[in-house]
Amino acid sequence: MPDALSGLLHDATAVYRFVDFICAFCDRKESQQTYGEASEDFFDYVIELGESTRRFLQSIVDEAKSDPKRIPIYRTNLATIKKCWAELHVFVKPAADGHSLQTPTPFLAFMEQQLSELPSLAGARIVILISPELNYLQYQHSKLKGFASELSRTIPKSPTFPAKLGFIAIPFSQGGTVFTNTLIYHELGHFVFEELNKRRTLNAAITSALTRTLRNAYTSLGYDEKAWCRSQLAIWAEETFCDLFALWVSGPAYSFASIELLSLLGMLGTSGAKDFDSEHPPFAFRFSEHYDQLKKHKWWAAIESMSADHPKLIKEMGAVDPKEYRYEFQELVPAFLELRDAIRDLVKTTVGNRDPGFEAFKEWKSNVHEHLLHGIVPSTSHGKGKQPLAAALINSAFCFYLDSLAELVKKVKDLDPSIVEHRSDIARRVEMWTLKALEDCHLLSRHSQSQAS
Amino acid sequence: MAAILSDREIKRRLGLPVSDDESLVITPLFDLGKSLDADAIDLRLGTHFLLPRVSQRPFLLPDRASVGTFHTNVNVPLGKYLVVPAHQTVLGSTLEFIKLPFDLSGQILTKSSVARTFIVIETAPWIHPQYRGCLTLEIANVSNTPILLYPGRPIGQLVLMKILNPTKQPKMGSTYFGPIYPEPPTFKDPLDDLSEIGVSKVWIIEGPTPVTKPGKKT
Numbered sequence: 001m002p003d004a005l006s007g008l009l010h011d012a013t014a015v016y017r018f019v020d021f022i023c024a025f026c027d028r029k030e031s032q033q034t035y036g037e038a039s040e041d042f043f044d045y046v047i048e049l050g051e052s053t054r055r056f057l058q059s060i061v062d063e064a065k066s067d068p069k070r071i072p073i074y075r076t077n078l079a080t081i082k083k084c085w086a087e088l089h090v091f092v093k094p095a096a097d098g099h100s101l102q103t104p105t106p107f108l109a110f111m112e113q114q115l116s117e118l119p120s121l122a123g124a125r126i127v128i129l130i131s132p133e134l135n136y137l138q139y140q141h142s143k144l145k146g147f148a149s150e151l152s153r154t155i156p157k158s159p160t161f162p163a164k165l166g167f168i169a170i171p172f173s174q175g176g177t178v179f180t181n182t183l184i185y186h187e188l189g190h191f192v193f194e195e196l197n198k199r200r201t202l203n204a205a206i207t208s209a210l211t212r213t214l215r216n217a218y219t220s221l222g223y224d225e226k227a228w229c230r231s232q233l234a235i236w237a238e239e240t241f242c243d244l245f246a247l248w249v250s251g252p253a254y255s256f257a258s259i260e261l262l263s264l265l266g267m268l269g270t271s272g273a274k275d276f277d278s279e280h281p282p283f284a285f286r287f288s289e290h291y292d293q294l295k296k297h298k299w300w301a302a303i304e305s306m307s308a309d310h311p312k313l314i315k316e317m318g319a320v321d322p323k324e325y326r327y328e329f330q331e332l333v334p335a336f337l338e339l340r341d342a343i344r345d346l347v348k349t350t351v352g353n354r355d356p357g358f359e360a361f362k363e364w365k366s367n368v369h370e371h372l373l374h375g376i377v378p379s380t381s382h383g384k385g386k387q388p389l390a391a392a393l394i395n396s397a398f399c400f401y402l403d404s405l406a407e408l409v410k411k412v413k414d415l416d417p418s419i420v421e422h423r424s425d426i427a428r429r430v431e432m433w434t435l436k437a438l439e440d441c442h443l444l445s446r447h448s449q450s451q452a453s
Numbered sequence: 454m455a456a457i458l459s460d461r462e463i464k465r466r467l468g469l470p471v472s473d474d475e476s477l478v479i480t481p482l483f484d485l486g487k488s489l490d491a492d493a494i495d496l497r498l499g500t501h502f503l504l505p506r507v508s509q510r511p512f513l514l515p516d517r518a519s520v521g522t523f524h525t526n527v528n529v530p531l532g533k534y535l536v537v538p539a540h541q542t543v544l545g546s547t548l549e550f551i552k553l554p555f556d557l558s559g560q561i562l563t564k565s566s567v568a569r570t571f572i573v574i575e576t577a578p579w580i581h582p583q584y585r586g587c588l589t590l591e592i593a594n595v596s597n598t599p600i601l602l603y604p605g606r607p608i609g610q611l612v613l614m615k616i617l618n619p620t621k622q623p624k625m626g627s628t629y630f631g632p633i634y635p636e637p638p639t640f641k642d643p644l645d646d647l648s649e650i651g652v653s654k655v656w657i658i659e660g661p662t663p664v665t666k667p668g669k670k671t
Contacts, residue, residue: 412630
């Protein structure tokens with residue numbers, strides 16, 4: 001079968017070149033830029049997988065020469081390799097773009113630390129991908145893991161996919177910011193939901209909600225229609241879970257960041273605020289959940305009187321009557337609303353006994369405010385209070401940004417708070433100082449730990 | 454006469470609340486006891502650098518259009534190093550963010566141990582009262598050997614001086630306001646600077662222009 005062999009050889013060569021390029025790309029990027037540990041592990045995995053893939057490609061060609069009957073099997077192997085590497089290809093470039101100059105590294109390190117402290121998530125890490133979209137997205141890592149295990153079944157001695165590795169894409173324009181990047185917490189929620197298989201926990205509640213609210217209309221549906229209903233509710237439930245998870249772990253900064261991004265996207269205040277779509281519950285519902293949780297965790301009283309519009313917007317949206325929520329299949333809405341308590345409980349069990357951070361905020365807010373107002377990185381008080389300063393930084397600084405930016409601009413020579421360029425420059429600096437304070441806190445904590453040991 | 458601040462006075466001022474006019478800020482401070490000398494405080498090398506970029510023009514014209522075009526950003530995390538080739542320069546910064554009060558000036562000096570490797574960290578060492586930010590360091594390797602710089606290692610010493618009859622500026626300065634990384638230089642156009650002293654004409658060199666064969670469209 002000379003033709004089949006030369007065809008296999010040609011195909012293997014093309015795959016070899018493809019894999020070789022990706023590995024060289026990862027290697028080059030790793031030597032040129034600085035990445036977080038998660039990204040480095042991912043690149044190392046890709047490079048190692050590349051080596052085993054290339055070895056395997058040569059081995060199948062060698063074996064095909066001596067046993068041409070096996071060529072169809074090798075062709076199937078090649079098809080698997082192509083499919084999996086094509087999937088990896090999607091991740092490599094955005095991950096390479098997510099180096100330390102394009103991402104808020106100290107903030108990400110803080111998030112990873114918070115993530116690692118959650119039950120069953122010790123050692124969890126996140127690869128940051130840079131996206132052209134003006135949105136945040138968690139890539140389903142279990143899909144990538146699936147491809148990886150398919151490859152390891154095909155290629156002998158291929159490396160194991162790094163455990164507890166998530167992939168979150170952030171917009172390229174927001175790489176250096178702190179405040180908007182609080183939205184990453186929502187994507188961390190997706191990672192947690194997927195990694196800990198929280199969908200399974202919700203399945204019973206979803207079926208029960210559908211049966212209770214739709215009664216015969218649900219039980220008389222066909223298998224596929226029932227599955228679709230359950231899947232739709234699960235999608236909305238996951239989104240709500242992620243919102244509440246993000247709020248719990250990061251505080252009202254998450255609500256503020258959501259409003260900032262929605263406003264930038266021109267999606268705030270539109271008539272669509274009450275509409276469900278196939279991927280998300282309506283903003284009105286989501287903010288009503290924000291409002292309830294912020295009240296429950298004592299945040300609301302502290303942010304309610306802010307002069308910025310954000311708390312008012314949260315309250316207004318939260319006050320929309322659920323009867324006004326709309327969806328193409330309206331019957332699903334009451335079934336979904338029945339799930340509220342189950343979702344809230346799920347968030348609670350996921351975060352364990354994690355402190356929502358209000359006490360730290362209460363202790364440090366005025367201190368952080370005072371520092372920022374004097375143009376100073378607010379890390380000087382690290383280790384001097386009862387509560388960790390790092391936990392309060394994002395919320396305190398976000399409140400400062402929303403309420404007191406003009407006050408700071410007025411204190412700087414030749415700057416005018418009514419000039420957009422001046423405000424923008426100072427806002428950028430407030431974010432920089434917050435980022436630096438997070439980095440300082442991290443370094444100082446590490447230093448204290450090393451002294452103690 | 455102006456006086457150099459002692460370690461005790463530095464400590465006192467570091468302990469004041471940031472709203473106090475006399476307060477001095479240096480953060481992060483890992484071990485104040487170890488960092489303080491009798492009349493100076495150690496500063497460490499930061500993790501971000503601006504490396505000189507090879508220009509497409511055969512010269513460097515410091516003007517408004519050139520801002521941000523001279524350098525490439527590099528981040529070197531703690532534990533890794535930056536190689537500074539012999540006779541090369543790089544902009545770095547201190548790891549510490551500093552705020553001077555209205556009545557103090559400062560001067561940053563290369564630590565003697567570093568200076569003896571022929572690394573010079575400052576050519577504009579003076580720090581004005583009420584300055585805030587990480588200090589940009591104009592690092593030059595004037596030796597004949599490439600040298601490794603490790604972010605986080607002590608690299609300079611800050612000496613603080615009391616000013617006689619200081620004037621309290623009501624506002625914070627806006628030039629190089631609160632940087633946390635090395636900041637590239639900012640310039641006005643040469644004519645803007647020189648017109649302030651009555652010069653109305655300035656000679657400049659145009660950038661490279663393409664040359665084409667006669668009759669060919671570019």
